Amino acid sequence: MAARAPHSLLVLCDTLELCPTTPGRVVDQASHGSHLTRIPIPGISIATDCSKASVRGKVFQKGPLVSLGDEEYVLKAVIEEEESVRSSSSRNTSINLILFGPLAKNFSLAVNQGEVVVVTGFTVGKSPTAYKDQLHPCNLLLSGDDACLHVRSCPPHCHSTRVSKSAKVSKYTYVPLNKLKPGAVVNVYGVVVFFKQPYKTRGTDFCSSLKITDKSNQKVGCNIFCERLEDHPKIFQLGDIIRMHRVKTQAFGGSINLLNTFGFSVVTFDGRPESTVVPRTSSKSFHFEQEDEQTVEELRTWAASQDLLPSTPRIQLSDVQHRSYFDLTCQLLWKAPVDTTCTLLTVWDGTRCAHPLQKFSVDASVIEGPSSLSQERLDLAVSILVFDNHAETAKQLKPGAYLRVYNLHATTGSSGAPCSSGVLEQNQLAFHLHGGTSYGRGLRVLPDDSPDIQELRRVVESFPVANSDIDLSDSAIIETWGTPPETLGNTERRCSHALQQVTLAEVKQSGPDHLFHVNAQLKSYQPRPLYQALKLHCPKCRAIQEIPDDDFLSEAFLKASKAPGRIADPWLLSESIHLPGDGPQSPGRTFSIHLSKEQFNGRRSRDLIYVTGATLEDVCQLAAAYKYILPVMSSGGSASLMDLSAPFLFRGTKRYYGCKQCSQVSVKELKVDGSEEINEEMIAEAVGVQLLQYGLQMKLELQQGLDTLQVILWRDAETFFQVSLEDVAANQEAQNKISETMDFLCPPARRMAERPWLDLCLTMYTVQDDNRLKHVCYQVCQTSTTLPSA
Numbered sequence: 001m002a003a004r005a006p007h008s009l010l011v012l013c014d015t016l017e018l019c020p021t022t023p024g025r026v027v028d029q030a031s032h033g034s035h036l037t038r039i040p041i042p043g044i045s046i047a048t049d050c051s052k053a054s055v056r057g058k059v060f061q062k063g064p065l066v067s068l069g070d071e072e073y074v075l076k077a078v079i080e081e082e083e084s085v086r087s088s089s090s091r092n093t094s095i096n097l098i099l100f101g102p103l104a105k106n107f108s109l110a111v112n113q114g115e116v117v118v119v120t121g122f123t124v125g126k127s128p129t130a131y132k133d134q135l136h137p138c139n140l141l142l143s144g145d146d147a148c149l150h151v152r153s154c155p156p157h158c159h160s161t162r163v164s165k166s167a168k169v170s171k172y173t174y175v176p177l178n179k180l181k182p183g184a185v186v187n188v189y190g191v192v193v194f195f196k197q198p199y200k201t202r203g204t205d206f207c208s209s210l211k212i213t214d215k216s217n218q219k220v221g222c223n224i225f226c227e228r229l230e231d232h233p234k235i236f237q238l239g240d241i242i243r244m245h246r247v248k249t250q251a252f253g254g255s256i257n258l259l260n261t262f263g264f265s266v267v268t269f270d271g272r273p274e275s276t277v278v279p280r281t282s283s284k285s286f287h288f289e290q291e292d293e294q295t296v297e298e299l300r301t302w303a304a305s306q307d308l309l310p311s312t313p314r315i316q317l318s319d320v321q322h323r324s325y326f327d328l329t330c331q332l333l334w335k336a337p338v339d340t341t342c343t344l345l346t347v348w349d350g351t352r353c354a355h356p357l358q359k360f361s362v363d364a365s366v367i368e369g370p371s372s373l374s375q376e377r378l379d380l381a382v383s384i385l386v387f388d389n390h391a392e393t394a395k396q397l398k399p400g401a402y403l404r405v406y407n408l409h410a411t412t413g414s415s416g417a418p419c420s421s422g423v424l425e426q427n428q429l430a431f432h433l434h435g436g437t438s439y440g441r442g443l444r445v446l447p448d449d450s451p452d453i454q455e456l457r458r459v460v461e462s463f464p465v466a467n468s469d470i471d472l473s474d475s476a477i478i479e480t481w482g483t484p485p486e487t488l489g490n491t492e493r494r495c496s497h498a499l500q501q502v503t504l505a506e507v508k509q510s511g512p513d514h515l516f517h518v519n520a521q522l523k524s525y526q527p528r529p530l531y532q533a534l535k536l537h538c539p540k541c542r543a544i545q546e547i548p549d550d551d552f553l554s555e556a557f558l559k560a561s562k563a564p565g566r567i568a569d570p571w572l573l574s575e576s577i578h579l580p581g582d583g584p585q586s587p588g589r590t591f592s593i594h595l596s597k598e599q600f601n602g603r604r605s606r607d608l609i610y611v612t613g614a615t616l617e618d619v620c621q622l623a624a625a626y627k628y629i630l631p632v633m634s635s636g637g638s639a640s641l642m643d644l645s646a647p648f649l650f651r652g653t654k655r656y657y658g659c660k661q662c663s664q665v666s667v668k669e670l671k672v673d674g675s676e677e678i679n680e681e682m683i684a685e686a687v688g689v690q691l692l693q694y695g696l697q698m699k700l701e702l703q704q705g706l707d708t709l710q711v712i713l714w715r716d717a718e719t720f721f722q723v724s725l726e727d728v729a730a731n732q733e734a735q736n737k738i739s740e741t742m743d744f745l746c747p748p749a750r751r752m753a754e755r756p757w758l759d760l761c762l763t764m765y766t767v768q769d770d771n772r773l774k775h776v777c778y779q780v781c782q783t784s785t786t787l788p789s790a
Contacts, residue, residue, distance in 0.1 A: 028538040036120060041081050042092045044138050046227065048124050055119045055140060058082050060094055065108040066185075072173065074185065074246075074262065075104035078135065079117060095136035096127055100143040100246070100263045111151055121146035125262070126204075127226070143263040172245065172287065174295070178216035182251040182329050184581065185261055189295055190214050191303045195444030197406065198232045199389060201225070208232045209437075212242060215302050222258040223249070224266070230282040232266075236444065236452060237270030237327075239297050239308050253558055253581075253615055254589045271308075275302045275451050314452075317382060318351035319759045320410045322429065325439070328405045329452055329462055332397055333381055334369030337446045341435075341528045342748035343394035345384045347403065350459035352380050358430040360385070376463045384408065385748060387530050388435025388740040390443060397445065397617065402453040407441035408433055414530060434739075435529050436631060512776060516762045520702040520709070521755045522746045527698070530739055534729060536692040538659040544695070547657075547729070548645060550616065556646045557616040557631070565634030567612060571597055571669040572639065579618075591618060594632070594639070596669050607678045608670060610639060623650040628683060632667060639667040641687060648689055649680060653730040656680050658689035665689060694725040696738075700780065702760075703752060711762060711778040719784050759783075 036054040044055065066074045080094040097119065099107050122140045130137040142149060175186045190212030198206040208224040210233070222244070226232055233242055248261040260266075267281045267288070277293050279286065314660030315326040317348065330347040338344050342358055346369070358504040360383055384405065386394040397403070409432045433443060446453050492751050501517045510516070527533055537544045548556075567574065572594040580588045591613035599607060608628040611619060623629050632639040644663060647655035657666075670686040672678060684691045696717035702709045718725055722740055727734040747755060761782045766774045 031314050041079070041095050041136060044095065044124060044136065044140070046124055046126065046138060046389040050121075050123055050750060053120075055079075055095075055122070056082070056116065057095070057119075058116050059111060059113050062108075062111070062113050064493065072187070073099075073101060073108075075099045075108055077107070077111075079119075082116065092136040096129070096133075096139045097147070098139050098141050099188070100141075103142055103147060103149060106338045107149065111149075113660045115151055117149040119148075120150070121148045139262070141263055143265075174243075176216045176218075177212070177214045177220045178218035180218075180249045180256045180258075182249055182256065183374065184249050185246055186249060187243075187245045188212075188214075188220075188247065188258070189241070189243050189299060189309055190220070191299055192235055192238060192242055192268075193308060194217065194238070194440070195196050195235045196437045196440050197444055198226075198229055199437045199442070200392075200755065206232060208235075210235065210242075213308070214299065220256055220258055222262075224260045226260070233268050234280040234282075234444065234447075235268055236450065237271070239303055241269040241271050241299050241303075243267045243292070243296075244268075253554070253617075269296050270451060271300055271303055272451070273297075274305050277450070280447075316351045317349050317380075320353060320355070320429070322355070322412050324408060324410050325407050326410070328403075328408050329446070329456055330403055330405065331456070332369075332401050332403055333377070334367050335394060336367045336400055337395065338362070338385070338748045341388055341391055343386045343391045345386060345394060345397070347384060347405075348377060348380045348382065348460070349456060350380065350463070353382055353429065357382060359383070371742075374463060377460075382431060384431040384433060386433045387748075388441070389437075390433050390435065390441075393443060402446045402447055402448075402450070402456065403443055404452070405433055405443045407439045407461060426737040477687060481518045492605050499550060503701060504704045504709045507778070508707075510764065512764055512766045514764045515781075516764065517700070518704070518760050518762060519757055519758055520704040520760065521752060523701040523708060525698055525700050525705040525742060525746055531735070533696050533698045534725070535695045535697050536657050537695045538662055538692055539691060540662045540690055541659065543659065543661060544697070545692075552617045553646055556643065557614065557619065560631070560633050560646075561589075561613045561615055562644045563633045565637065567592070567594060567610075567632065567634050567639050568637045569594075569639050569667075573597055589613075591615075593622075598669065598671070608683065612639075619650055622655075623652055627651065628678065628680070630683065630687070641667060641689070644689070647684055648687065651680065654682070654726060655729070657692040658684065659692055662690035663688055694727070694729050696707065696721075696725055702758075709778060711780055713780045715779060716781045717782065719782065720780060722784055722786075741787060744787055 037052055039053045039055055041055060041057055058081075059077055060080045061078040063076040075098075077095055077097045078094055104344060116333050119140055119142065121144070122142050125139045125141050127133075127139045128134065129135075129136055172187050174189050175184075177188065177190060179560055180188075180321040182187065191214065193211050193213050195210040195593070196208065198208045201207050205225040205227055206229055208222075208226075210222050211219055211225075212222060213219045224232060233244075235242065242260070243266065244260075245265045246261055247258040247265045250257050250259055265286060266282075267279045267286055269277055269279060277296050279288055288538055314329055315324075317328070317330075320326065328349065330349045330415075332345060334346040336344045344362055400759060411430050411432055412428065434441065459461065499517045501519055504518060504520060507516050507518060535544050536547055554770070573596075574592055574594045576590050578590045579589060591611060591671060594610035594612070606626050608630065609622070609626050610630045610632045611622065612632055612634065614631065619629055619631055630648065631642055631646075631650075634640070634643055641658075644658045644660045644665075646657075647654040648658050666688045668686055668688075670678070672682070680691065695714060698717070700711050700713055703709060713720060721738050723734050723737050728738060743759065745756065758778055762778050763781045764776065764778050768774050769779055
């Protein structure tokens with residue numbers, strides 16, 4: 001048997017037969033794959049162990065060979081179970097076969113429709129076309145040194161001559177980022193200038209988002225979707241080098257984006273010029289030669305000259321300042337679950353935080369970590385509260401692991417987390433990893449050979465590991481996690497009712513349409529995360545709807561920007577603005593600004609402008625320079641509003657929505673008398689829109705002894721939090737106030753006995769559902785929350 005060529009993508013078969021009746025036709029002489037377990041096509045799944053498996057089927061469909069560059073090919077075929085082994089009740093008997101590199105080329109030349117093939121060394125991936133082509137929900141992917149495909153033997157009448165053949169070593173072609181064109185599958189190198197750690201999508205995949213650049217100075221966004229976290233790029237910091245094979249280029253918003261596709265593979269490297277070139281990948285085999293090492297070195301040198309690497313060293317605990325966000329490299333000592341949305345981590349980096357720290361109370365029986373630690377290590381330990389989507393990741397961490405926590409928040413005592421003394425002292429510090437992925441927020445385990453932890457390892461290993469007289473039951477450990485707080489009163493009733501305080505049991509026994517004063521603790525609340533509590537509601541028809549996210553709005557504005565036609569209303573003055581692109585492949589785009597003639601003549605040109613053809617990003621930028629922005633599109637030559645699923649009006653960071661049911665849309669010129677100030681109500685009336693209002697809807701579970709009661713916070717939410725909900729929708733500080741308040745009322749790291757008591761006014765009423773059944777409801781009213789001063 002001929003040896004397989006090193007780094008070859010694939011060998012069709014090692015010993016081949018050349019059939020003279022069909023020149024150039026490759027067939028298998030031996031029965032290959034006999035030592036492997038044959039899996040029927042209907043039995044294939046994502047969980048299939050591919051290392052010891054083979055799949056046999058008849059070629060039902062053979063697609064065209066697609067060239068991606070020098071010796072880089074891809075081909076798609078469909079194989080099906082042979083009729084002799086197919087069960088009458090079997091489903092998913094046909095499956096897509098995706099071949100890459102020389103194997104794809106050999107398959108195209110040598111295999112015909114109707115022939116039987118045996119596939120080994122494959123991997124299994126989800127089929128994105130299963131719904132459309134009604135084939136198996138998985139694909140078989142053949143890529144890499146282990147992939148092989150064998151063709152069933154020739155008929156007996158074929159005269160044969162033995163030959164030996166091996167695949168040509170592939171030489172990959174890499175496309176500069178400024179040369180990318182839409183619709184191509186390419187290989188690229190780049191320097192990471194932005195990244196988010198993988199986060200869970202609404203489906204089964206995790207998504208990594210990043211932006212890369214190269215010597216062309218072109219910046220390109222990338223989205224990578226993989227079910228397994230280990231298949232995502234291992235990016236640890238800005239400036240890391242990334243190499244991606246088989247990514248698809250897509251045009252979006254006037255720019256080129258990259259998306260992983262069949263056969264995708266990724267390798268990353270430390271971006272610092274002084275570090276060793278060591279590939280970071282979970283792949284068992286990958287192509288890496290001297291040319292690749294040279295490319296990495298060149299990109300490192302170029303990135304350093306462009307100031308793409310972090311300009312300051314990573315912050316240590318001893319350097320942390322109040323209300324700062326920073327990345328922390330540390331070692332995990334212990335972890336403990338708080339609830340389903342919060343995990344508490346105790347970490348250290350060998351330095352002492354200069355500020356007094358908040359302490360948190362956790363039952364010692366749920367702490368996972370070493371049974372004993374030295375006093376020196378305990379003195380330097382700090383606690384991190386990890387929330388929402390990151391809490392699930394934190395639960396998988398192993399004590400002793402080295403971590404990097406991205407966008408960690410050092411917040412003062414006003415954050416709402418209760419301190420060990422029961423009183424939130426001024427300048428006490430707590431560390432929070434908030435939910436979401438904004439600003440690259442997340443956490444990642446660093447590998448043992450990472451250059452980033454070598455100095456940290458030397459520091460921490462200089463401290464004694466354990467003292468025999470300290471264990472988890474001792475006061476030193478308890479002090480690290482904290483002690484229970486005293487009860488705090490922190491709500492104030494704003495009502496003037498002369499009512500006696502009653503118990504929750506008495507509330508539930510009373511009739512409808514009553515008011516009550518109660519004293520209770522907050523056991524839990526929904527929704528989590530809190531941003532889902534913010535709603536839009538119509539004061540006229542009382543409809544309630546969700547607030548669309550920016551991804552939806554970006555798509556809506558992009559679709560509207562491509563709508564044909566121009567606006568020719570006689571009361572409007574128009575001007576086109578051209579935005580240059582990022583390079584030759586992004587030539588730029590044009591949008592238009594329109595201004596009322598009456599406003600222009602009245603020298604009020606910055607009060608209200610109309611825009612067409614603009615993206616969401618364009619509108620947000622314009623909103624910083626003009627008082628009101630009204631996005632419109634052409635309808636028969638006249639200005640018309642976009643679909644009311646999107647905001648119809650912008651003012652700074654505030655967005656105004658309209659009710660689809662109650663609005664009678666008709667864009668007319670806004671008439672303003674004298675020095676009258678323009679406001680959103682006047683604009684809404686001029687365009688026939690019924691303004692929606694912001695509301696906040698939460699379900700609170702109150703507890704008093706053994707009794708609990710579910711209540712709603714809705715009508716008086718602004719009074720309760722003492723903040724404008726319009727500001728909450730537009731302002732991070734207002735959003736933080738709600739988060740801090742809920743953390744204070746329902747501290748994630750406290751047992752019920754340690755939580756504060758609330759003095760509440762409740763109203764009781766009945767509602768009727770769609771089946772005409774009546775339900776008793778309770779709502780918090782005329783109550784406000786006060787937080788201790790920092």
